[in-house]
Amino acid sequence: MEEMKALLKAQRYFYEKGKTRDIDFRIRQLLRLKSSIIKNEEEILKALKKDLNKAPFESYATEIGMVAEEIRYLIKNVERLAQPEKVKMPITQFPASGSIYKEPYGIVLVMAPWNYPVQLSLAPLAGAVAAGNCVILKPSEYAPNSSAVMRKIIKETFPEKYIAVVEGGMEVNKELLQNKFDYIFFTGSVSVGKIIMEEAAKHLTPVTLELGGKSPCIVDETADISLSAKRIAWGKYLNAGQTCVAPDYVLVQKDVKEAFIKELSRYVRKFYGKDPLNNEEYPRIVNERHFDRLLSLMKEENISLGGKYSRQLLKIEPTVLELNSSDTPVMKEEIFGPLLPVLTYENLEEAARFINNRPKPLALYLFTTSKDNEGFIMKNISFGGGCVNDTIVHLATTSMGFGGVGESGMGSYHGKESFTTFSHSKSVLRKSNLLDIPLRYPPYKKKINLL
Numbered sequence: 001m002e003e004m005k006a007l008l009k010a011q012r013y014f015y016e017k018g019k020t021r022d023i024d025f026r027i028r029q030l031l032r033l034k035s036s037i038i039k040n041e042e043e044i045l046k047a048l049k050k051d052l053n054k055a056p057f058e059s060y061a062t063e064i065g066m067v068a069e070e071i072r073y074l075i076k077n078v079e080r081l082a083q084p085e086k087v088k089m090p091i092t093q094f095p096a097s098g099s100i101y102k103e104p105y106g107i108v109l110v111m112a113p114w115n116y117p118v119q120l121s122l123a124p125l126a127g128a129v130a131a132g133n134c135v136i137l138k139p140s141e142y143a144p145n146s147s148a149v150m151r152k153i154i155k156e157t158f159p160e161k162y163i164a165v166v167e168g169g170m171e172v173n174k175e176l177l178q179n180k181f182d183y184i185f186f187t188g189s190v191s192v193g194k195i196i197m198e199e200a201a202k203h204l205t206p207v208t209l210e211l212g213g214k215s216p217c218i219v220d221e222t223a224d225i226s227l228s229a230k231r232i233a234w235g236k237y238l239n240a241g242q243t244c245v246a247p248d249y250v251l252v253q254k255d256v257k258e259a260f261i262k263e264l265s266r267y268v269r270k271f272y273g274k275d276p277l278n279n280e281e282y283p284r285i286v287n288e289r290h291f292d293r294l295l296s297l298m299k300e301e302n303i304s305l306g307g308k309y310s311r312q313l314l315k316i317e318p319t320v321l322e323l324n325s326s327d328t329p330v331m332k333e334e335i336f337g338p339l340l341p342v343l344t345y346e347n348l349e350e351a352a353r354f355i356n357n358r359p360k361p362l363a364l365y366l367f368t369t370s371k372d373n374e375g376f377i378m379k380n381i382s383f384g385g386g387c388v389n390d391t392i393v394h395l396a397t398t399s400m401g402f403g404g405v406g407e408s409g410m411g412s413y414h415g416k417e418s419f420t421t422f423s424h425s426k427s428v429l430r431k432s433n434l435l436d437i438p439l440r441y442p443p444y445k446k447k448i449n450l451l
């Protein structure tokens, strides 16, 4: 605890010296972060292989590549984003002008989960740096190799008084949260998100909560069934389903269900072969606790594909469950593994009602070729973000913010939003001294008729 307090004190002292307010300084730090990641790329890939058996291609595409893209965007745009924004004032304020200044919050705590341990640590960190903050990063203890490699990278690139990695489990998190931060950026589960918000409230610290939940796919009767199945299979079984925006379940229009399941099975075989458990490229489940949780969700369900598992390898085959009812454990919690329940619906109103009766999803994926159906879903269902005719890829761009709504989270980041999230907008009205309109000053009595 004393060590943590000393670290925070050192960061506070460093921050108050004002170095991080300089835009060139921030750009230099982002460049250093980028080259350090590139230099340590092999080690990062090895760590991800050890933690989750991620194939190097998958690790590059979903972790290192995304962080690199985010840093590239920030380096290119930080100067523009940090400029004070000029605002026109209404005539009632005449003569005056307005400016919105973007100032850093100060000391930011970034807490990351284990499923994309590198991306979900370093992408928010880059945003916080671009906005001029000091950062304490707390990676997840469940991806220990990735956590260690990030600690090494950060330690050899930055002084701790500016950016530090604190490793450890729950006790360390609790200690961290007893301290006052100026901003907390948390990525993780809904239940821990609630704890974070409660702790942050004690210091009135603002938070971004990037949480999870059950993200549905809707496949309607006008969809390209084969391509829908292919893209759903890719998004679901990527990282063995341990993705916050993975399709959690599918609602398929009843007339096209059979064709959809057939195509889904065909693509799973094509992607992972006949024996996915021994496929070198197929990731494993993070630990035995999650492995057992997933097995219990599979129990007594109608398995139409997969279902085999290996405790020794901590792997579960890509699995499809055909459900007749949603009143079953697998539909009661976020699955976060390679099990895909498929349910049918008759009409789109029914599908929308089904989703709206549950917490607002982090993502929704609609497969359709009907503009009317697309319009109906966009108008009638609230969700964090998503895709039409694809899965997952909406978050792989710096052109749009990414985040949840309701129980799937609050706030967003990526691209411009990463800068905005870690900056306070300070609105300032500058009044001219050349003219002083007397109307607002007392005594008011004689002015009443003027209003």
Ligand code: NAD
Pocket (backbone or CB within 6 Å): 111, 112, 113, 114, 115, 116, 120, 138, 139, 140, 141, 168, 169, 170, 173, 174, 187, 188, 189, 190, 192, 193, 195, 209, 210, 211, 212, 213, 243, 244, 245, 334, 336, 362, 404, 409
């Ligand atoms: P988690 O909530 O268990 O852990 C996240 C972080 O919180 C870790 O650093 C962990 O050490 C810490 N933590 C755990 N329990 C804590 C407690 N009681 N007090 C304080 N800190 C605590 O989540 P996870 O299992 O690592 O990740 C899976 C969850 O994260 C899923 O729900 C998934 O949907 C969600 N997720 C969301 C996003 C997103 O961008 N929205 C991305 C990835 C994962």
